[in-house]
Amino acid sequence: MNNALFSAALCAGSLVAGFVGSLTGLGGGVVIVPLLTIAFGVDMRYAIGASLISVIATSSGAASAYVREGFSNVRVGMLLEIATSLGALTGAAVAAYVPTAGLAILLGLVLLSSALMPGHIEEHKAPEPPDPDSLGVKWNLNSSFPGPHGMIPYNVRRVPLGFGIMGIAGLLSGLLGIGSGAVKVLAMDLAMKLPFKVSATTSNFMIGVTAAASAGVYLHRGYIDPGLAMPVTFGVVAGSYIGAKLLARAHVKQLRTLFRVVVLALGVEMIYNGVKGRV
Amino acid sequence: MPDFGTWSEQKMEAQMGLLLRTGVLASCAIMFAGAVLYLLRNGSERVSYAAFQGEPASLRNISGILREARLGGARGLIQVGVLVMIATPVMRVVFAVFGFARQKQWRFVLISLIVLGLLAFGLFGSK
Numbered sequence: 001m002n003n004a005l006f007s008a009a010l011c012a013g014s015l016v017a018g019f020v021g022s023l024t025g026l027g028g029g030v031v032i033v034p035l036l037t038i039a040f041g042v043d044m045r046y047a048i049g050a051s052l053i054s055v056i057a058t059s060s061g062a063a064s065a066y067v068r069e070g071f072s073n074v075r076v077g078m079l080l081e082i083a084t085s086l087g088a089l090t091g092a093a094v095a096a097y098v099p100t101a102g103l104a105i106l107l108g109l110v111l112l113s114s115a116l117m118p119g120h121i122e123e124h125k126a127p128e129p130p131d132p133d134s135l136g137v138k139w140n141l142n143s144s145f146p147g148p149h150g151m152i153p154y155n156v157r158r159v160p161l162g163f164g165i166m167g168i169a170g171l172l173s174g175l176l177g178i179g180s181g182a183v184k185v186l187a188m189d190l191a192m193k194l195p196f197k198v199s200a201t202t203s204n205f206m207i208g209v210t211a212a213a214s215a216g217v218y219l220h221r222g223y224i225d226p227g228l229a230m231p232v233t234f235g236v237v238a239g240s241y242i243g244a245k246l247l248a249r250a251h252v253k254q255l256r257t258l259f260r261v262v263v264l265a266l267g268v269e270m271i272y273n274g275v276k277g278r279v
Numbered sequence: 280m281p282d283f284g285t286w287s288e289q290k291m292e293a294q295m296g297l298l299l300r301t302g303v304l305a306s307c308a309i310m311f312a313g314a315v316l317y318l319l320r321n322g323s324e325r326v327s328y329a330a331f332q333g334e335p336a337s338l339r340n341i342s343g344i345l346r347e348a349r350l351g352g353a354r355g356l357i358q359v360g361v362l363v364m365i366a367t368p369v370m371r372v373v374f375a376v377f378g379f380a381r382q383k384q385w386r387f388v389l390i391s392l393i394v395l396g397l398l399a400f401g402l403f404g405s406k
Contacts, residue, residue: 004322007314043331053361057306060299060367074292078375078390085397092401139386143288208299208368209394215365216401220340222333226357227326230314233364237307 003227010040011231018058018239023246024256028236029055029179029207030114033107034266037279042228044100044279048177049223052215054236055179059208061237062244072201073143073194076156080166084184084210087170092214095175096221104274107176111267114182115260135159145198154195162192166206174214179207291378295371302367310360317353341402369398 001009013035014028021028032054036047095103136142136156144153165187169180181203188199218224273279337343338358347355372395379387 001326002322003324003326004318006326007318007322040328042328045331046328053364056364056368057303060364060371061303072292074288074295074375075384075387078372078387078394081372081394082390082397085394085401089397089401140384209372209398212365212368213398213401216398216403219361219365219402222335222339224338224358224361225328225334226313226338226354226361227317228328229361230310230317230357233310234307234314237303 006040007227007231010036010228011235013039014054014232014235015239015242016235018054018236018241019243020239020255020259020262021236022058022062022240022243024259027058027179027181028240029058029177029181030111031263031266032232032236033177034111034270036228036232037104038266038269038273044103045223046225046228048095048103049218049225050228050232051177052211052218053224053229054233055173055177055211056208056215057233057237058240059179059204059206059211062204062240071145071197072205073141073156073198074202074205075139075143076141076188076192076194077202077205079139079141079159080163080184080187081206081209083163083166084170084173084206085213087167087172088174088210088213089217091171091174091176092217093174094171098175100279101274101277103176104270104279106172107178108267108269108271108274110172110176110178110180111263111270115263115267117182143198145195152195154198155193157193158191162187165191170210170213173207173210174217177211177214177218179211181207288382291375291382294378295374298371298374299367302363302370306360306363306367308360309363310357313348313353313356313358313360316351317357320353365402369395369402372398 014032017031017035018028021031029051032051033044033047036042036050037044134157136159141156141159142154144151166184169183169187172178172180172183184203184206185199188194188203189196192199194202215224337347338354341362344355344358344362348359372391375391376388376395379391
C-alpha cells in the first residue's frame with residue numbers, strides 16, 4: 001500500500017477507535033495495538049510505540065476538559081503516579097525480554113477482561129465514613145467534589161491497596177502501550193472507595209503521566225515511528241473529541257454492547273495469533 | 280486539619296488543564312507540519328511495518344531528533360511533535376511541584392519530585 005493511502009486508512013481506523021472508546025467510556029487506547037497488528041499488519045513493537053503516544057494525547061486532551069469541573073483529586077493522583085510510573089518503567093524494561101507472542105497473549109487477556117468487566121460501577125453510592133487511621137486523613141487526601149447541591153465531601157480508604165493495584169496498572173501500561181484506565185478506576189473506585197466521577201477523572205489525569213514514563217524508554221529503543229505515531233494520534237484525538245461532544249446526546253447502551261463484542265473478538269484474535277506465533 | 284481552601288486548589292487544576300491543552304495543541308500543530316512535508320515527499324512510497332527494524336539512531340534521542348528537524352527532515356519534525364506530546368504530562372508534574380510549594384504542602388512537593396525523577400529516568404536514564 002502506498003504511504004499516503006496507508007496513513008489515511010490508519011487515521012480513519014484510529015478515529016473510529018477513539019470515537020467509540022470515548023463514547024462508551026471504555027477508552028480507545030486498548031484497541032489501537034490490535035487494530036494496528038491485525039488490520040494493518042504492523043509489528044507489535046511499532047504498534048505499542050504509536051499507541052503510547054496516542055494514549056498521552058487523549059489523556060491530556062480529555063483531562064483539560066475534566067479539571068475545569070473540579071472533579072479530579074490532584075493529591076491522590078500525584079501520590080498514585082509514583083506507583084504507576086514505577087510500574088510503567090518496570091513494564092517497559094521487562095517488555096524488551098518478552099517475545100511479542102507473549103505480549104500478544106497478555107494483551108488478549110487484558111482485552112477479554114475489559115470486555116467482560118461490569119460497565120457501570122454504581123455511580124450514586126453513599127459517602128464512605130472517615131477512617132481516622134488511614135493515610136487519607138493524615139496526608140490530607142480527602143476532598144470534596146461539586147454535586148447538584150454544592151460540594152460533596154468524600155474520604156479516601158485503603159491507600160496502600162490502591163497504590164498496589166496502581167503499580168499493576170502501570171506495569172500493564174508499560175508492557176503493552178495501553179492506558180489501562182479500567183484498572184486505575186478499579187483501584188480508586190473499588191479499593192479506595194472514591195466517588196465514581198472523581199476516580200474516572202483522576203485516572204484519566206494519571207494515564208498521561210504513566211504513558212510518558214514508558215514512552216521515553218520506547219523512544220530510545222526505536223519503537224516510536226513518526227509515520228505511525230502521526231496518523232494514529234490524529235485519528236484517536238479527533239475521534240475522542242467528537243465522541244466526547246456527542247456523549248451528552250447519544251444512546252450509548254447498544255454501542256457499548258457492540259464495542260464489547262468487538263473488544264472480545266480482538267482479544268480472542270490476539271491470543272490466537274500469540275499462540276500460533278504470528279505476531 | 281489545615282484548610283488549603285478549595286479556590287486555590289481549583290485554580291491550580293484549571294491552570295494544569297490549560298497547560299495540558301496547550302501542549303497537545305502545540306504537539307499536533309508540529310506533527311501536522313511534519314505530516315504535510317512527509318506525505319508530499321514520501322506519500323507515494325510503499326510502506327510496510329511488518330518487520331521490526333527499529334528507528335534510526337537519529338530519531339531515538341532528543342538531540343538527534345532536533346538535529347533532523349533543523350535539517351528539514353519531515354520524520355524528524357513529526358518526532359519533535361512526539362517529544363512535545365511526551366513532555367506535556369511531564370510539564371504538568373513540574374507545574375504541580377510549584378503549585379504544591381505555593382500551598383506549602385511540602386509532602387506533596389516531595390511526592391511530585393519523586394514522580395518527576397521517575398519520568399526523567401524514563402526519558403534520559405534508560406537505554
